[in-house]
Amino acid sequence: MTKDPSTSEITELKKKLEENPDSLVFAPLADAYRKQGSLEEALNVCKKGLEKHPNNTSARVVLGRIYQEQGKTEAASSELKKVLELDPENLMAHSLLGSIFVEKGDHQAAIEEYQKILTLNPDDEETQKALRQAIEKAAGEPRSTPSFKKEQLHAEKRAQPKDSTATLTIAELYLKQGHYDKAVEVYQELLSTDPQNLMLRQKLAEVVERRQKESVVDPGTSKLKKNEFIKPPDQKEDVLEETSHDGKRQAKPKKEDDSKFTNDDILQVMRRGGKDDVVVEEKRNKPTSPTAQEKKGISSPRTPQIEGLKGVLAELSAVEGIMRCFITANDGNTIVSMGETSNNADLGKQASAIFESTNRSVAQLNQGKMQQVLVTAESGHILLVSLAAYVLVVLASSKINLGLLRLALDSATRKLDKIL
Amino acid sequence: MDFKKILEETLSNVEGSIGAGLVGMDGIVIDQISHNSTFDINAVGAEYSSIIKNAMRASSNFGLGNTAEILITTDKATMIMMMVGQNYFVTLAINLDGNLGRGRLELKKAIPKFEKELT
Numbered sequence: 001m002t003k004d005p006s007t008s009e010i011t012e013l014k015k016k017l018e019e020n021p022d023s024l025v026f027a028p029l030a031d032a033y034r035k036q037g038s039l040e041e042a043l044n045v046c047k048k049g050l051e052k053h054p055n056n057t058s059a060r061v062v063l064g065r066i067y068q069e070q071g072k073t074e075a076a077s078s079e080l081k082k083v084l085e086l087d088p089e090n091l092m093a094h095s096l097l098g099s100i101f102v103e104k105g106d107h108q109a110a111i112e113e114y115q116k117i118l119t120l121n122p123d124d125e126e127t128q129k130a131l132r133q134a135i136e137k138a139a140g141e142p143r144s145t146p147s148f149k150k151e152q153l154h155a156e157k158r159a160q161p162k163d164s165t166a167t168l169t170i171a172e173l174y175l176k177q178g179h180y181d182k183a184v185e186v187y188q189e190l191l192s193t194d195p196q197n198l199m200l201r202q203k204l205a206e207v208v209e210r211r212q213k214e215s216v217v218d219p220g221t222s223k224l225k226k227n228e229f230i231k232p233p234d235q236k237e238d239v240l241e242e243t244s245h246d247g248k249r250q251a252k253p254k255k256e257d258d259s260k261f262t263n264d265d266i267l268q269v270m271r272r273g274g275k276d277d278v279v280v281e282e283k284r285n286k287p288t289s290p291t292a293q294e295k296k297g298i299s300s301p302r303t304p305q306i307e308g309l310k311g312v313l314a315e316l317s318a319v320e321g322i323m324r325c326f327i328t329a330n331d332g333n334t335i336v337s338m339g340e341t342s343n344n345a346d347l348g349k350q351a352s353a354i355f356e357s358t359n360r361s362v363a364q365l366n367q368g369k370m371q372q373v374l375v376t377a378e379s380g381h382i383l384l385v386s387l388a389a390y391v392l393v394v395l396a397s398s399k400i401n402l403g404l405l406r407l408a409l410d411s412a413t414r415k416l417d418k419i420l
Numbered sequence: 421m422d423f424k425k426i427l428e429e430t431l432s433n434v435e436g437s438i439g440a441g442l443v444g445m446d447g448i449v450i451d452q453i454s455h456n457s458t459f460d461i462n463a464v465g466a467e468y469s470s471i472i473k474n475a476m477r478a479s480s481n482f483g484l485g486n487t488a489e490i491l492i493t494t495d496k497a498t499m500i501m502m503m504v505g506q507n508y509f510v511t512l513a514i515n516l517d518g519n520l521g522r523g524r525l526e527l528k529k530a531i532p533k534f535e536k537e538l539t
Contacts, residue, residue: 365464
């Protein structure tokens with residue numbers, strides 16, 4: 001569906017509904033009216049359909065949206081909560097509720113909704129962005145909450161300990177930025193509502209200890225210390241070990257403007273994905289084995305290009321979870337590879353075959369120019385990226401973060417396109 | 421067997437979805453639904469099936485086990501294909517401004533429903 005559905009689309013959906021009044025097509029029809037701005041018509045269609053299908057969550061989501069656009073936020077919230085009673089994993093309902101909470105200025109509640117979405121779907125970039133904005137807004141608010149809210153929080157926390165993650169996230173973001181005092185405040189506030197929470201106590205003790213150490217260490221090393229705090233409690237051992245090896249490591253330059261949370265901050269905290277720079281460096285410096293095709297100079301680009309391609313592949317293979325990557329010509333000959341090279345020729349040919357059949361179907365469907373194919377199997381992913389006359393083949397483990405992989409690939413593809 | 425109902429539900433839950441279909445591994449389309457007249461899975465069922473077979477061979481040769489999902493990105497749309505048992509797959513096409521993550525999740529939620537209908 002397009003954002004601004006044409007009248008013909010509405011006509012088509014209307015016709016389908018007329019042909020079969022019991023059809024569920026009423027929901028997309030109501031949504032099409034909503035997108036067109038015909039909110040009253042949308043409301044009528046949706047309500048009429050819901051009389052026949054009261055448990056249809058998709059239609060209830062549409063109804064919630066209609067109410068939201070009519071400015072009836074209470075009615076919208078009520079509909080979306082009904083949806084979540086029927087389907088607690090309905091991402092659209094969580095997302096819309098989040099936006100309603102933002103509209104109302106209840107950023108903590110919005111954060112909770114967005115976190116539920118990211119728990120179910122960690123790669124949802126829109127929600128990552130929305131969460132980042134909600135956290136920024138929440139962090140800008142005074143830390144103390146009205147007393148009635150505190151009481152409510154206290155009661156909810158007893159019933160649902162997961163609710164505290166919203167504030168924990170804020171605390172962790174503060175830690176990442178080196179704002180220890182603010183992090184301590186957040187932990188103290190959390191403890192005031194849940195004094196028996198050992199995990200919170202441990203975290204608070206850690207931060208207080210670190211803050212004290214920080215105040216006496218060389219300011220030049222302080223950034224590295226701050227970064228250690230993004231490690232989750234279950235990686236505490238690693239954190240201590242890293243501290244003992246400080247002298248061997250180079251602190252990564254960090255943006256000095258810490259006034260805003262960056263996408264990286266959110267991603268690192270949400271995904272607990274702090275990478276070990278040493279490991280990354282080791283992988284990056286791994287020597288590469290030239291393939292037989294490279295040695296013979298068959299179908300290979302010029303030597304400076306090969307070096308450039310190897311550099312980009314080395315960067316790509318540094319992404320945690322990537323096991324091997326290589327560039328193959330459309331005829332299946334490997335141009336350059338990184339990581340394990342066995343069987344590359346056969347795999348290159350299969351990659352080309354997948355590309356060829358995919359290209360055909362994409363052309364027949366009139367769905368534009370092919371860019372990427374991602375194959376997900378039981379224990380890993382194969383990613384094929386179109387590069388003019390070549391195909392980039394990436395093999396990744398099943399545990400890789402697909403969102404991060406896509407980001408890394410976007411960057412690599414741009415560089416490879418330039419070189420090739 | 422109301423496959424269309426499951427497809428309709430999936431489509432209405434995914435912002436920016438174009439069409440969806442349930443296809444046999446022999447390339448024959450069991451059912452499909454489209455919000456865009458240019459998107460007709462009937463025309464490419466066999467091609468899709470061939471893509472999946474190639475992907476299965478590659479997954480096996482890479483030592484990655486059985487293929488579960490294929491995602492094709494073009495400059496206009498993204499197509500997701502997910503296996504439904506061993507003999508069928510379900511496909512969903514989404515506009516570039518659609519929510520791909522949600523599409524994948526909704527499709528995963530739909531698979532047990534299809535499997536139930538198919539057994």
